[in-house]
Amino acid sequence: MNRFPLKLAIMIVSAGVWCVCRAEASSDQPGTTAALRAATQPSNTGAFRSLRPSSEIDELVRSLQASDPSERIRALRAGVGIMRVDFKAAVAACLIHEDGEVRKVALSVVLPSRVKAGYAILAAELAKQFPKYRRGGQTENVIEGGMELRYPAHFISTFGILGDSAIPVLLEQLKSDSAVARYVAVTLLGRSGNRRVTKAIAALLKDPSDDVRRRAIKALGILGGKDAIDALAAMANSRDEQIAEHVAIALSANRDERAIRIWTRLLREGKGKYAGFYAGRWLREFPLKQSVPLLIEALSHRTRYVRSTAHKSLTMLTCRDFGYSAGRDGDDKETAARRQKAIRAWSKWWDENKDKDRYQILLTALKHNQSGDVLDDLKARTFLSLVYLGDTRAIPGLLKLYDNNIKAIVPNEALNVPWVLRNLAGRHFDDKAAWGQWLAKEGKNLPKKSTLSRPYNPLRIVARATIAWTAEHVAIDGELAFVGTRCALEVFDISNRRAPEIIGHYDLRGECQGVGQLLVRKGRMFLSTHAGGVSRVPIRPAGQY
Amino acid sequence: MEIRWGGHFLADGDRLILGNYKRVVLYDISGGGAPRLLDTRSFKELRDFSFTGEDGFFTTADWSGNRISTKRSFPIAKGQRVRPNGTAKGSNGRFYCLDHGLLIVRNLRTGKTLGKAPARAQYDARLIVRGNRAYAWLDQMGIVVYDVTDPSDIKVLSHTPSPQTKRYNRWRGLCLDGATLYCVNYEGGMCVFDVPKDLVPTPATQPGK
Numbered sequence: 129m130n131r132f133p134l135k136l137a138i139m140i141v142s143a144g145v146w147c148v149c150r151a152e153a154s155s156d157q158p159g160t161t162a163a164l165r166a167a168t169q170p171s172n173t174g175a176f177r178s179l180r181p182s183s184e185i186d187e188l189v190r191s192l193q194a195s196d197p198s199e200r201i202r203a204l205r206a207g208v209g210i211m212r213v214d215f216k217a218a219v220a221a222c223l224i225h226e227d228g229e230v231r232k233v234a235l236s237v238v239l240p241s242r243v244k245a246g247y248a249i250l251a252a253e254l255a256k257q258f259p260k261y262r263r264g265g266q267t268e269n270v271i272e273g274g275m276e277l278r279y280p281a282h283f284i285s286t287f288g289i290l291g292d293s294a295i296p297v298l299l300e301q302l303k304s305d306s307a308v309a310r311y312v313a314v315t316l317l318g319r320s321g322n323r324r325v326t327k328a329i330a331a332l333l334k335d336p337s338d339d340v341r342r343r344a345i346k347a348l349g350i351l352g353g354k355d356a357i358d359a360l361a362a363m364a365n366s367r368d369e370q371i372a373e374h375v376a377i378a379l380s381a382n383r384d385e386r387a388i389r390i391w392t393r394l395l396r397e398g399k400g401k402y403a404g405f406y407a408g409r410w411l412r413e414f415p416l417k418q419s420v421p422l423l424i425e426a427l428s429h430r431t432r433y434v435r436s437t438a439h440k441s442l443t444m445l446t447c448r449d450f451g452y453s454a455g456r457d458g459d460d461k462e463t464a465a466r467r468q469k470a471i472r473a474w475s476k477w478w479d480e481n482k483d484k485d486r487y488q489i490l491l492t493a494l495k496h497n498q499s500g501d502v503l504d505d506l507k508a509r510t511f512l513s514l515v516y517l518g519d520t521r522a523i524p525g526l527l528k529l530y531d532n533n534i535k536a537i538v539p540n541e542a543l544n545v546p547w548v549l550r551n552l553a554g555r556h557f558d559d560k561a562a563w564g565q566w567l568a569k570e571g572k573n574l575p576k577k578s579t580l581s582r583p584y585n586p587l588r589i590v591a592r593a594t595i596a597w598t599a600e601h602v603a604i605d606g607e608l609a610f611v612g613t614r615c616a617l618e619v620f621d622i623s624n625r626r627a628p629e630i631i632g633h634y635d636l637r638g639e640c641q642g643v644g645q646l647l648v649r650k651g652r653m654f655l656s657t658h659a660g661g662v663s664r665v666p667i668r669p670a671g672q673y
Numbered sequence: 674m675e676i677r678w679g680g681h682f683l684a685d686g687d688r689l690i691l692g693n694y695k696r697v698v699l700y701d702i703s704g705g706g707a708p709r710l711l712d713t714r715s716f717k718e719l720r721d722f723s724f725t726g727e728d729g730f731f732t733t734a735d736w737s738g739n740r741i742s743t744k745r746s747f748p749i750a751k752g753q754r755v756r757p758n759g760t761a762k763g764s765n766g767r768f769y770c771l772d773h774g775l776l777i778v779r780n781l782r783t784g785k786t787l788g789k790a791p792a793r794a795q796y797d798a799r800l801i802v803r804g805n806r807a808y809a810w811l812d813q814m815g816i817v818v819y820d821v822t823d824p825s826d827i828k829v830l831s832h833t834p835s836p837q838t839k840r841y842n843r844w845r846g847l848c849l850d851g852a853t854l855y856c857v858n859y860e861g862g863m864c865v866f867d868v869p870k871d872l873v874p875t876p877a878t879q880p881g882k
Contacts, residue, residue: 547774554829556775556789580791580814584832587816587854587866599857601846609848609855611863625853625865647689652702654689662689662700662708 182631182673185215192218197227204233210633217296299328307337314340318347326351330359342374349378361386369400380410388418395426395434404429408437412445416486420445424474427452427467435467442474445486447493447510450474487519494529511544515551518578523552523567530560552578593620593628603646603653605667610653612643617655621670632673634665763802767824771798771809778824788824792817799847804874806830808854810844816856818872831872849874 188210191203200222207215222234301313314332317325329351332344345363348356360379364386366372372390379387391411394404408426411419419441426438436454443449452470453460481489494510514522530545549563550556553574557563601612609620609628619632636643636657644656653665687703688711700708760770766781776792779785792798794811801808807819807827815834819827835843835858846857852873854866 550774550791551793554791556791556827579829580793580832583834585830585869585872586833587818587831587868587872589864590867591865593863593865599846599863602848602855602857602863604848604850604855609863611846611857620863622855622865628863628865649702654702654708662698664702664707 185210189215189218192222197225197230200225200227200230201233204230295322295325299325302328302332307335307340310335310337310340311343314343314347318343318350323351323353323356326353326355326359330356333359333363338370341371345371345374345378349381352382357382357384360384364390369394369398369403373403373406377406377410380413383413385414385418388414388422392422395422395429402431404434405431406437408434408439408441411438412441416445416489417482420478420482424471424478427471427474432462435462439470443506444509444513446477446481446489447506447513448477448496449506450477485519487514487517487522490514490517491522491525511548514548515578518552518580520552520574520576520578523549523574524571526552527560527563527567530563551580554579591626591628593630600643601646603648605648605651605653607670608667610646610648612646612655614642617643617646617665619673623670631670761800761802761807763807763821764804767802767821769800769802769807769821771800771811776800776807776809776819776827778821778827788821788827790819790827790829797845799845801847801849803849806872806874808847808849810847810856812843816844816847816854816866833866 185207188203188207191199192207192215194200194203204219204222207219210216219234222230225231225234295317298313298317302310302317304310304313310332314329317329326348329344329347332340333348335341335344345360348360357379360375361384363371363375364379366375373394376387376390376394379390387410391404391407395407398404404426408423411423411426413419423438423442423445427435427442429435429438432454439449439452439454450470450473452462452466452473454462456462481492484492490510490513494507494514514526526545526549530549553566555566557566598614599611600614603610603612604622607621607623609622611618611620616636617634618630619634620628621631622628642657647654648667651667653667654662655665656662687701689700689702689708698710699712701711702708760768763769763778767787768779768781770777770779771792771794774791774793776790778787778789780787792809792811793813798809798811802821805820805822807821808816809819810816812835815832817829817833818831820830821827844856844858848855849868852868852870854868855863856866857863
């Protein structure tokens with residue numbers, strides 16, 4: 129009796145499913161449905177309404193610098209969403225204005241529009257307002273705690289590219305009474321890549337705060353350059369072991385050999401629990417003759433981490449391991465007997481090989497590790513090391529191993545002899561005979577270093593421009609460059625290509641999930657977006673942005 | 674039903690192709706207004722496509738490297754993967770693709786391989802070809818300029834590594850304008866490069882290959 133309604137229900141559901149499937153299938157055919165046609169038509173005709181003329185933004189920037197707080201507030205409210213760098217710097221400066229209302233409104237602009245320069249000041253302000261984040265008195269925790277309120281801490285690392293107009297704001301922050309503000313400012317200046325700030329950062333090497341001093345050392349290490357390195361080297365004899373270690377890391381990152389002396393002192397005479405903690409990691413940056421004896425010595429260090437990293441570095445440099453492992457348990461568990469045995473083996477090996485080049489050592493390791501078709505970790509590492517070393521003298525030796533490694537594959541990379549040869553020689557040949565012919569012909573003229581393992585005739589950068597968001601694509605039309613980012617389309621005037629200048633901005637936030645690609649053809653620009661569809665964007669003359 | 678994710682596209686004359694990993698849409702852009710939808714096709718894991726140079730014909734490549742017939746096409750590289758955005762059409766009927774660590778040059782009509790060169794890329798890459806020069810940004814190598822005058826002997830003319838090795842700060846987006854190269858990187862910067870004379874394309878390429 130109840131069967132009829134059940135049958136009816138099944139039929140209705142089946143018909144519905146059929147309709148949906150049919151609609152899906154038909155949409156894949158040429159001559160699509162009206163729904164598809166509508167979906168792929170430009171849907172964001174209103175997406176570019178927030179484009180503002182340059183003159184209007186100039187006026188707003190002037191208003192943001194006005195003495196009258198109400199004028200500043202008006203400009204802040206009117207400028208929400210403007211991404212031009214000088215405007216953002218002016219907004220950031222309003223965060224530390226004496227008038228509370230200006231600060232409040234500026235904060236409301238900085239938060240949603242992600243004004244990078246403002247974050248430095250914002251972090252300091254948040255640290256003041258939320259003292260509960262002062263965990264253990266560590267400045268870094270304060271900042272990360274503050275950032276967690278709204279943004280992930282890693283956002284700090286994206287401050288790397290700062291507009292030049294943000295640098296004066298940060299330099300001003302270096303003189304702040306707040307250690308947090310100085311800490312954030314020196315961090316960001318270090319990442320700015322602008323060596324003109326070296327002197328200002330070097331002045332912070334005598335800062336009363338340990339955190340700020342350490343961060344200044346790190347910033348100088350990132351910036352590099354003679355002035356920064358000399359300033360760091362002047363601190364090499366610091367009695368504070370932690371400071372000395374930071375200096376050693378910064379010098380090692382710049383391959384400055386003065387670091388070796390510091391590491392030696394810390395490893396042999398360090399009294400603190402963590403003295404020489406990072407020696408194992410950073411010594412690998414130096415030539416074998418300087419690093420290997422110290423690394424072998426570090427295998428006897430009292431701290432397991434130092435022993436472990438020293439062993440890792442030795443393995444990376446030489447592609448040998450002598451059966452040693454610094455693990456905590458299981459098969460890898462470190463025992464005193466295993467350690468002593470490995471140290472003896474390393475010492476003996478070094479006595480026999482200390483006069484060899486690294487590429488000779490790697491080739492020896494490759495022969496030693498030759499075990500079959502599939503690469504083990506050490507052999508894969510040897511191949512990679514040969515490529516990154518880029519010594520083309522390895523090519524004849526590798527050619528002899530050609531037949532043994534054809535099937536050798538490691539996930540993500542086809543790490544085999546042909547692959548290494550290709551990346552050392554900058555050429556591709558399909559078989560061993562062709563490689564042999566090429567080597568016989570070109571072998572004498574090969575450059576010592578591979579063209580692919582180092583900058584080779586690099587293109588010269590004549591100008592840089594900063595954009596607030598992750599950039600995806602660039603297209604050129606005459607004197608205009610269009611850069612598509614994750615949330616906007618920036619328009620640059622490139623009439624003077626050595627000084628590109630942002631003159632316009634199409635705000636696409638919330639409407640298209642970012643630009644996919646840009647295309648300019650015959651004065652017409654097309655833009656695809658991650659949200660779907662293709663749009664045509666009008667190109668105006670440079671003066672009309 | 675929208676074209677989501679990727680939106681890689683290119684134009685040739687009055688035709689514009691927009692595509693992502695599974696769908697390609699052909700637009701007519703001859704009019705003054707919005708692009709007009711002409712045709713749409715679905716594919717399995719499409720990676721890239723390029724015009725063949727003949728009106729209305731284009732060729733595609735999928736993840737597995739298999740042939741996908743769109744009126745006129747050829748197998749890209751059986752069993753290997755073509756990098757996203759890693760194909761380009763060159764002069765003299767040549768087709769270029771970045772394929773599993775290689776730049777491969779093929780004859781556009783026959784699919785015959787004319788030459789190969791190293792091009793290390795893991796996640797993403799883009800390729801443009803102008804005259805006898807190919808410009809690629811590769812996430813593992815940076816910007817590489819190739820001399821493709823003779824496809825059987827492709828030379829690396831220039832190698833400019835990315836400013837940082839972090840994956841998300843590598844070069845991303847490339848545009849050549851005369852002797853100036855514009856390149857953006859993922860963290861939000863545009864760099865302007867002077868292209869030296871020997872790296873600027875010259876139209877002459879070897880015929881008949």
